[in-house]
Amino acid sequence: MTSDSHLEKILEQGDFAVTSECGPPRGVDPESIRKKGELLKESVDAVNVTDNQTSVVRMSSLSSGVILKQAGIEPVLQMVTRDRNRIAIQSDILGAAALGFNNILCLSGDHQKFGDHATAKNVYDLDSIHLIQTVKQMRDEGKFLGGDELKGVPRLFIGAAANPFADPFDFRVLRLAKKVAAGVQFIQTQCIFNMERFSTWMQQVRDRGLHEKVHILGGVTPMKSVGMANYMKKMVPGMDVPDELIARIKGVDKEKRAEEGIKIAVETIQQLKEIEGVHGVHIMAIEWEEMVPVITEQAGLLPRPEVN
Amino acid sequence: MIIGKGKPIKDILTMIENLSKILILGCRGCVTVCSAGGEKEVGILASALSLARQKAGKALEIREMSLERQCDPEYLEQIRNIIDDYEAVVSIACGAGVQFVAEKYRKIPIYPGINTNFIGVTEQQGVWTERCQACGDCKLYLTGGICPVTRCSKSLLNGPCGGSANGKCEVDPETECGWQLIIDVLKEQGRLDKLEVIIPINDWSTSRDGGPRKIIREDLKL
Incomplete structure (x- = not known):
């Protein structure tokens, strides 16, 4: 075991893991995080706290994660390289470990152009692969990037993202291989709506033997409405929403469309459980956290297993 | 120029x-x-x-x-x-x-x-595009003659990120994904294996981050 992470224990004991995520508030109220956390608590093994996702300013993932921890929930600290250089990144990693974080998700982050501060300067001193290397070096070698020794190492379970739906498709598995070589231990994928493409990607993952080196958690997002499906298809970078899926939601009565979205999410999870090398799911119910207990229940993922 | x-x-x-x-x-x-x-x-x-x-x-x-x-x-x-x-x-x-x-x-x-x-080139009459950020440590030999620092909107040294779609960058549908360009040329040259290797964390001290830069050529000084 490389950390005290509950998520790592679940995965290492061979259980199918469930993670979810919560977006911090655009203000100082800790209650909204606690509320989201409480909704997820019994249904998942760990909860990601997003780091100024879509480049919109929110409460920091570090502080939001502390609030989750206080409520007895295991946070996964998302960290993007967009806003911090290597000095700030290493400093935050130390702080996170001191505050009891056990998991980190290494990301490059959405470009600031998408957010509410499009005139900002970005940093990108490191990329997401470098961030994985950084955490690993600090943890396993006890050294800063500059070479000095740490006084006490951060025992963090290292995660990253993968998007099998971005281009160029054939390169996607090579990029995963680089993340694995850098030291990533678990992967949460982009939302899976195109199961055919995901299955092809997983085949490539297995062909390279990567499924034995990293735990892959498939990304699942329930669609609330046709509007949301269209929005994700057209507006969200790197999202692959097939027309058939939109047609299926459109095909039911308006008041039953959310229910259909949940049904699709449950079916997706059931399909993912059958794919060799998929070790869990990451449910991103965007501002719809109350549905995570429903989805996990229907997908037969409850109760969550105990760890030794 | x-x-x-x-x-x-x-x-x-x-x-x-x-x-x-x-x-x-x-x-x-x-x-x-x-x-x-x-x-x-x-x-x-x-x-x-x-x-x-x-x-x-x-x-x-x-x-x-x-x-x-x-x-x-x-x-x-x-x-x-x-x-x-x-x-x-x-x-x-x-x-x-x-x-x-x-x-x-x-x-x-x-x-x-x-x-x-x-710093850029005349792509066609009346159209100029950026090619170089003067980072002071040229990596073009690794990336098929296409600069990731300049051509990738996030300057990722190990791209492309998850926002690359149909050869375009997530930042702007008119902007080509620099990493797609790199992959395309290395593929054509049969050198895709170059990309299996992680390009290490960069030394930005040769870039503007090291402060205003200066070159002294003793052999040319009067």
Whole structure:
């Protein structure tokens, strides 16, 4: 075991893991995080706290994660390289470990152009692969990037993202291989709506033997409405929403469309459980956290297993 | 070359608001080639400023002049005898030229008449695009002759990120994904294996991050 992470224990004991995520508030109220956390608590093994996702300013993932921890929930600290250089990144990693974080998700982050501060300067001193290397070096070698020794190492379970739906498709598995070589231990994928493409990607993952080196958690997002499906298809970078899926939601009565979205999410999870090398799911119910207990229940993922 | 683009006339009018006698100084280097700050543009700017000031009822006397380069001291000497006749200079050289004029002639204000945008190429007549960020440690040998620092919107050394779709960058549907370009060329050359290797964490000290840069060539010094 490389950390005290509950998520790592679940995965290492061979259980199918469930993670979810919560977006911090655009203000100082800790209650909204606690509320989201409480909704997820019994249904998942760990909860990601997003780091100024879509480049919109929110409460920091570090502080939001502390609030989750206080409520007895295991946070996964998302960290993007967009806003911090290597000095700030290493400093935050130390702080996170001191505050009891056990998991980190290494990301490059959405470009600031998408957010509410499009005139900002970005940093990108490191990329997401470098961030994985950084955490690993600090943890396993006890050294800063500059070479000095740490006084006490951060025992963090290292995660990253993968998007099998971005281009160029054939390169996607090579990029995963680089993340694995850098030291990533678990992967949460982009939302899976195109199961055919995901299955092809997983085949490539297995062909390279990567499924034995990293735990892959498939990304699942329930669609609330046709509007949301269209929005994700057209507006969200790197999202692959097939027309058939939109047609299926459109095909039911308006008041039953959310229910259909949940049904699709449950079916997706059931399909993912059958794919060799998929070790869990990451449910991103965007501002719809109350549905995570429903989805996990229907997908037969409850109760969550105990760890030794 | 260095690519620039003229500032809006109203901005320049604001800079010279209370002045009645100015020198507009062009440069025959890069900014001539990219049609931003050469002799021709000096003429166009002078006419536009004159016209605007006539309309406003505030006459403006303008001298038009262009130097071979504004980034070399020897050429800057050519204005030493005349500069005192003017209240200000509007230089339409790149930012280096504007600053070098300002450095050599400290008595009057030197105003920038163009914005300096990037180091780039003429892609086609009237279209210029960026190619180099002058990071000071060229990695083009690793990336098929395409610079990830410049061409990737996030300057990722191990891209592409999850926002690459149909060869385009997530930031702008008109912008090509730099990493798609890198992969395409390495594929064509049968060198995709180059990308299996992680390009290590970068030393940015050779870039602007190390502070203003300087090159000294002892073999060339007089």
